[in-house]
Amino acid sequence: MTVPAVSLTPRTDPGLGVGASAGALLDLASRDDFHRWEAQLENTGNCVSPIRLAGRIDAVDRATGQRRVMYDTDAEPGGVLRIACGNRREEICAPCSQVYKNDARQIIRSGLTGGKGIPDTVAEHPCLFATLTAPGFGPVHTIRTDRRGRQLPCRPRRDAHQRRCPHGRDISCPRTHHRDDPRLGQPLCPDCYDYTGHILFNACAPELWRRFTIYLPRQLARLAGMTQKALRDQVSVRFVKVAEYQARGIVHYHAVIRLDAPGSDYQPPPAQYTAALLSDAIRSTAAIVSLDTAAHLTRLNLKAADTDDTAAVPVIGPDLTRILVFGTQVDTRAIRESAGGLPGTGSALSAQAVANYIAKYATKTISAPGLPHRPVHGTAAIAALRCGAHYKRLISDCWAIGKNHAAAQLALNRWTHMLGYRGHFLTKSRRYSVTFGQLRQARITHRRAQRHPDGEKDPWGRNLDERTVLLEAAWIYTGTGHASTAERQLALAAAARARDHDQIAREETWTN
Numbered sequence: 188m189t190v191p192a193v194s195l196t197p198r199t200d201p202g203l204g205v206g207a208s209a210g211a212l213l214d215l216a217s218r219d220d221f222h223r224w225e226a227q228l229e230n231t232g233n234c235v236s237p238i239r240l241a242g243r244i245d246a247v248d249r250a251t252g253q254r255r256v257m258y259d260t261d262a263e264p265g266g267v268l269r270i271a272c273g274n275r276r277e278e279i280c281a282p283c284s285q286v287y288k289n290d291a292r293q294i295i296r297s298g299l300t301g302g303k304g305i306p307d308t309v310a311e312h313p314c315l316f317a318t319l320t321a322p323g324f325g326p327v328h329t330i331r332t333d334r335r336g337r338q339l340p341c342r343p344r345r346d347a348h349q350r351r352c353p354h355g356r357d358i359s360c361p362r363t364h365h366r367d368d369p370r371l372g373q374p375l376c377p378d379c380y381d382y383t384g385h386i387l388f389n390a391c392a393p394e395l396w397r398r399f400t401i402y403l404p405r406q407l408a409r410l411a412g413m414t415q416k417a418l419r420d421q422v423s424v425r426f427v428k429v430a431e432y433q434a435r436g437i438v439h440y441h442a443v444i445r446l447d448a449p450g451s452d453y454q455p456p457p458a459q460y461t462a463a464l465l466s467d468a469i470r471s472t473a474a475i476v477s478l479d480t481a482a483h484l485t486r487l488n489l490k491a492a493d494t495d496d497t498a499a500v501p502v503i504g505p506d507l508t509r510i511l512v513f514g515t516q517v518d519t520r521a522i523r524e525s526a527g528g529l530p531g532t533g534s535a536l537s538a539q540a541v542a543n544y545i546a547k548y549a550t551k552t553i554s555a556p557g558l559p560h561r562p563v564h565g566t567a568a569i570a571a572l573r574c575g576a577h578y579k580r581l582i583s584d585c586w587a588i589g590k591n592h593a594a595a596q597l598a599l600n601r602w603t604h605m606l607g608y609r610g611h612f613l614t615k616s617r618r619y620s621v622t623f624g625q626l627r628q629a630r631i632t633h634r635r636a637q638r639h640p641d642g643e644k645d646p647w648g649r650n651l652d653e654r655t656v657l658l659e660a661a662w663i664y665t666g667t668g669h670a671s672t673a674e675r676q677l678a679l680a681a682a683a684r685a686r687d688h689d690q691i692a693r694e695e696t697w698t699n
């Protein structure tokens with residue numbers, strides 16, 4: 188019998204301990220093709236939900252037209268090839284999410300300090316870490332701090348007994364909330380809270396960000412006393428941004444924004460474009476960006492109906508009309524090669540801290556007990572959720588607004604679990620630094636070189652050269668996930684072991 192190379196008792200994994208019997212695991216481990224299965228698992232990075240493909244790759248000799256099989260999944264365990272799901276979300280697939288997170292970290296870092304083909308001199312360019320918050324939609328329990336970072340009471344009011352909200356509720360809070368206080372982000376009066384505005388903000392945040400990126404160069408030009416065209420000849424604004432949910436269930440954005448000279452060689456902009464000028468431009472842009480939801484929805488509806496006739500699309504009533512803006516708290520911080528501090532503690536940030544911070548939020552969505560990971564459809568399913576009342580109300584309003592024909596283009600019914608946000612969690616301008624695709628390709632090339640140390644051969648035994656042979660692949664999707672509970676368990680165990688191994692390696696790196 189083959190002894191499985193995976194530990195069956197990992198230190199961490201809630202998914203284990205239930206499911207396949209020991210007998211089923213032993214059966215799997217003693218199969219003839221277990222090694223092959225294990226190799227596939229390793230190739231997917233221990234993905235917990237691999238995509239299963241059947242098919243083959245043929246090589247066609249370009250000179251003779253002769254065709255031979257290069258690879259066929261018939262020879263693989265279960266007759267399928269397993270490909271990593273590639274999901275960035277930690278709660279969906281931890282191993283794939285880890286790969287994504289590492290890539291995100293490298294992308295951010297190389298744009299801050301160089302590397303991966305980006306010159307080290309980018310570290311000298313004006314570059315800031317900016318946070319654009321969401322506006323208020325009603326008072327919520329919060330952590331407030333003074334200028335020195337000392338914590339203040341939530342919403343103290345000396346006249347709390349006289350001053351009540353229109354619903355008769357006391358909307359003061361003398362407490363100093365702890366970081367994991369479940370009350371954080373919850374409205375003091377749910378009836379005062381503008382749930383529709385909140386959902387519309389999440390749904391329109393990507394458009395607000397898009398406008399921000401269009402207006403920012405204009406503000407920069409204005410502050411530098413230039414025309415927009417003259418500015419474009421001297422400066423390119425490059426960024427990477429990530430969306431993060433605040434405790435109240437609303438997205439805000441963190442972005443690394445850098446100024447370069449135009450072009451693809453990452454040269455610095457003229458000296459007059461300083462970090463201070465960039466900071467002023469970011470602040471003034473954040474202050475002027477706005478979105479009228481009535482106009483926005485009408486535009487989306489006209490586009491969807493492929494018409495210019497406003498009489499042909501729904502009139503947006505006051506119920507769906509809001510003027511959306513960013514919150515007044517706009518934070519811009521310098522980023523240094525090495526500096527202390529984490530976001531939220533003042534002073535400059537280190538490149539590593541920024542990279543870690545953005546990578547973390549690129550793989551996370553909102554996390555609160557009982558929140559669904561996938562869309563919830565229908566009022567009954569929403570009523571059955573076991574999350575806090577505030578989130579449940581957001582989800583149910585997201586569903587209800589989604590059912591409104593006038594707001595159909597926001598696709599809210601498909602994004603109930605995201606509280607209406609349907610944007611990407613990490614986006615970047617084209618030339619911020621390397622891309623996910625380039626990093627992925629480098630991994631594939633590296634793995635291939637490892638598998639074929641003397642070069643890959645074609646079916647005729649020659650060195651593989653796509654100028655000599657044409658490769659034709661035909662794949663059929665056969666399913667997602669592991670084929671059996673036993674396979675799934677071994678994959679989870681392998682993933683947990685790899686994670687522990689990673690953790691140890693990282694701890695060793697930090698202590699060195």
Ligand SMILES: [Zn+2]
Pocket residue numbers: 234235236237271272273274280282283284
């Ligand atoms: Zn996966």
Ligand SMILES: [Zn+2]
Pocket residue numbers: 327328329341342360361362364370
């Ligand atoms: Zn409070």
Ligand SMILES: [Zn+2]
Pocket residue numbers: 352353354355356376377378379380
């Ligand atoms: Zn009220």
